Amino acid sequence: MGKKISIDDIAKSLGVSKTLVSLVLNDKADKHGISPDTQKKVRDKVKELNYQPNVLARGFRLGKTNTIGVLVSDISNRFYSRIARSIEDLAWSHGYTVIICSTDEDLNKESEQIRLLRDRKLDGLIISTSQDSAEPFNKLVDSGLPHVLIDRTFEGMRSPSVSVDNFAGGRLAARHLLHQGYRKIAVIGITPDHISTINDRITGFQSALAEEGVIIPPQWIIKTPFGEMDNTIKGKLQQFYQAGAMPEAIFTLNNNLTSACMLNLRKLSIDIPGQVAIMGFDDVSFFSFTRPSISVIAQPIERISEVAFDLLLRQIEGSKISEKEKSVKLPVDIIIRESTIKS
Amino acid sequence: MGKKISIDDIAKSLGVSKTLVSLVLNDKADKHGISPDTQKKVRDKVKELNYQPNVLARGFRLGKTNTIGVLVSDISNRFYSRIARSIEDLAWSHGYTVIICSTDEDLNKESEQIRLLRDRKLDGLIISTSQDSAEPFNKLVDSGLPHVLIDRTFEGMRSPSVSVDNFAGGRLAARHLLHQGYRKIAVIGITPDHISTINDRITGFQSALAEEGVIIPPQWIIKTPFGEMDNTIKGKLQQFYQAGAMPEAIFTLNNNLTSACMLNLRKLSIDIPGQVAIMGFDDVSFFSFTRPSISVIAQPIERISEVAFDLLLRQIEGSKISEKEKSVKLPVDIIIRESTIKS
């Protein structure tokens, strides 16, 4: 295997200084008046010896690593894995590598991971946060580490963010359910209480219901801890069922909740949408071939990734981001399938 | 924000050499006879100044980064995202960070990524490969980069590998379908032709069928390129349908194929399992609540990850791996649900 070729080897074998080689390799040769002849000689030698720069040495010197981090609560959640996949492709095509971290909705684990990634001198971070306030990110802004928040945001935050119009999504879902004649409706989200996406979806949902005079009783606004989803849902559904007080429809606020809800309704042999209708948030390909297929509010995953990566890249490259662009809100779509249509 | 504290700052503020500080920090102080008093002083100061070592500088010096790479064909495929998630947790608990790369079943992209990760001096790689021969990995063994192949392997490979007993999985599937009375059976896998998992599943499947005198006609062994799945399956199913020559059962060789197949059968309004039974490979939580729920051969995802990570860590730490442990084959389970049971 032999030893690795360094910039010094190139320089020595050509009888020039390593400064010169470095300049050529970094496209700064013209600026420094290195003659075209010499430049060619260097480039040829680089090819001949198959020189590969030591990424670590360069990162050390420059404090830059051409690596970005993506933090999400759980990479095995389909929504996040698709986001991660899109970002990975974009990053790759721009010469960046991606480190993915799952935070398990754990605020401390997230902070710890951010600290670690910062120590590694990552160039930037794309984060779907589990924090309970904007404060850590305002600090992050001050510290100068480029980053973009996706999915979840906070009021009064100074970090750039990309999210969807969750409020509008909630409204769309509500109007559709109302239109189908459902009035007794439950909502299932996740704790903790500060997750902006969940809250916006709920308030949007409630606002549209209220316009028709429909109010959701508090015990029908269910929130389950991440990791307890299945149990909580099973428990609640059983409770409703035994009490003979089933809602006519359920709005589940992310794709895992939708899946868990479907699964447990089936276990109880409750007919969908005959006995209970299901409206989900986040589309997943298989929702179209479950029986019944599932109506959802769909997020533009590719677009979220594109905008977020663009925003991050521009920060890394040092361009200012105007206030207007800083907080992007993308539209959502409603996809109506069988789970909300009374036959 | 201030400047970063370096080891030199600690040394100066204490009036000792940075050698000493470094030794203390790396737990080599006792070996070098540094007095307990001094050690304590150093550790206290480190806390006081909140010193964080520069990971890059250390990586540069040591040629080690405490980072491992995970290469899979597509991180948004549920099977791989769960594998990645498990590995991430294991790595994290051992002080390692994970870089995930999707190779798109592209042999060249994979090689390129391995090169890049190697340049970054990653400590090791866990790979579900898209290569068409063992040769690149035998080279990788020679080059001394620790790595473990998962999922897919080759005959006569010198790299450690963890896979499941795909042949047995194929047999299980076949015996179940035979037992249910199906004889005219199709198989859907992916190209290219050298993917060991696909081939083993098919040969296992065929071997068990053959014992009962059942032969699959060649045109019923379908292979689709990655990325063309949906189209290929749609086309083939339509063709069978219009020719009035539907198989009685279909064995789909990974979870995406199963999904795509379900989706297209629904579009054609073909009843499952009434007209066609479906047997999948790889379990995904929602296969239990589709209607019909889907019978599958399930792989032990956590176990694959654990064994692979253990094998990798031991290589990184320099211990030899015996020939016996080098090629681990884990058992699979059959989960029988509705999609293969005639009502």
Add this chain to the structure above:
DNA sequence: AAATTTTGCTAAATCGTTTTAGTTTTTCCT
């Protein structure tokens, strides 16, 4: 008391790159 060993510590080299601050040589101008 001199020689040896042990204890506790440090100076300096090293890793591979980038960059600052020049130097040397050639060309041009008057």
Add this chain to the structure above:
DNA sequence: AGGAAAAACTAAAACGATTTAGCAAAATTT
């Protein structure tokens, strides 16, 4: 010819850690 300007290149420092080789003082042995 003498001085200024331009062209082409380079020496050495810097980044922050680890490690090799070894020094000085104290303790122990002879």
